Amino acid sequence: MSARKRIEELFLNNISRVITKEQISEVAQINEWARRVRELRDEFGYEIKSHKDEQSLKPGEYILHNPVPSPKAKERKISKDQYFRILHRDGHKCLSCGRTPVDKHPTDESRTIKLVVDHVYPISDAEKYAIDPYSDENLQTLCDFCNEGKWNKYSGKLGKAKINLTAMVRHAPRKDQLEVFEMLKKVFG
Ligand SMILES: [Zn+2]
Structure with a gap:
């Protein structure tokens, strides 16, 4: 079950009860x-309230009163056409780690990674900066591993889906790490 699904279940099992960020991060098991x-x-259209919406809530507390998501939020999605356009633009590889669909999932060797199209600016942030969250510029290709947020950092740089270089090196095979090490040693050594 994905982190998002686990968080969704936490809220749905606790309608109109205050959920703390500690509870959420415990079920999510991810930083993001x-x-x-x-x-x-x-x-997904769930009306999850924070302290900005309800005065009785403290920062880091959330509440969901209505288990039925609003259909309005669901209307807008990435179309099949746009999905394939972004994948093609990004060369059918994860912009964070460079993995392609033939590469093994880093923590589940029994399967290969899947590519997903992700929002560079999350929808709420994009709207704050008057950016169309569904524009091509705000979309990027990630593998499902990076999209889970285990080590991909939200860079907040519009249109430049940043390659997380240190993370790439950290997750690279040992022989590639050694190559980088030797190269850097030559430069700085
Ligand atoms: Zn990746």
Whole structure:
């Protein structure tokens, strides 16, 4: 079950009860749980309230009163055409780690990674900066591993899906790491 799905279940099992960020991060088991909460709200239409919406809530507390997501948020999605356009533009590889669909999933060797199209600026942030969150510029190809947010950092750089170089090196095979090490040693050594 994905982190998002686990967070969704936490809220649905606790309608009108205050959920703390500690509870969410515990079920999510990822650093980027806040982004998943935003997705549930902005993309899936759940009216999850924070202290900005309800005065009785403290920062880091959330509440969901209505288990039925609003259909409005669901209307807008990435079309099949746009999905394939972004994949093609990005060379059918993850812009964060460079993996392609023939590469093994880093923590599940039994399968290969899947490519997903992700929002560079999460929808709520994009709207804050008056950016169309569904524009091609705000979309990027990631593998499902990076999209889960295990080590991909939200760079906030519009149109330049940043390659997380240190993370790439950290996750590269040992022989590639050694090559980088030797190269850097030559430069700085
Ligand atoms: Zn990746």
